[in-house]
Amino acid sequence: MGDGLRDRVPASAVHLCVDMQRLFLDDTPWRTPWANRVLPGIVRLCDAHADRTCFTRFIPPAVPEAARGAWVRYWTHWAALTGAQIDPALLELPSDLQRYVPPARVFDKGVYSPWFHGALQQALQTAGVDTLIVTGGETDVCVLATVLGAVDLGFRVIIVTDALCSSADSVHDAVLELYRDRFSLQIETADLDEVLDGWR
Template sequence: MQELFAQPTAWHVSWAQRTAPMVRRLIRHRPTHTIFTRFPPPRHPDELPGTWRRYYTRWADMTRGQLDPQLLELVPMLAEFVPPALVFDKHGYSAFTTAGLGERLRAGAIATLIVSGGETDAAT
């Protein structure tokens, strides 16, 4: 639910603006129990090995070295919940490999997750 996908970028997805109000309604029930994930691309393709390097060479205009930093932020109607909501940056497909996220869920004895938002597919 980042500006990177909501604004007219090379990675724009049509569902982002339509989905945000529904996600917002869900968050309003428990903002203190909300965790957002963001996807910050690398600064430059050379920071990553192999296939990722080739991918970001193709999408070099979507690297942090070339993007407006504001595009990495959550869409405004969701960003207003931070804090108390938390934000974790994920550097791969799964947020569950993000440092600290699993620990946070375990520490809070979280037994149920509601996953909302959307997913993008990577095309080269």
């Protein structure tokens, strides 16, 4: 459960779904155990606002050496998931979400934050977007990087509490509490039904 919406969701809002790829839903070393459990809720939000939806995808480098700095060590550890070794189909959205593209848009990234390369920010600014409704995974990694970047950029940020997933329940719960406590002036937390009801 969230603390609820402060105001109705404006027509200018965008649903930003973070990294709901087969890489995290299928049987891989990065499988997020309850990603499939939150997928139906994300589908409901896409059904209601497909034309106001953006997906991000986490794309590994071809080889560890193609990464930057400390990412080389990271990708050396996860070499089996680099572009040269992974099945490219695992980087795709599941069919339940892929069917919304288009009109939904996809933005690829090679790091946790979708703001690093600037394409997503530019697209949202050009479209006059001022509010982001965030779903996806993982709560404590890519979602966290997405949310904090969005706060820095001045977006109204709404977290859909029952449409997020993580590999660790305790950390998921702690990050949601962080949003409610330390970022309560900039981040709203609400469940899916309230968001759908407030965004018409």
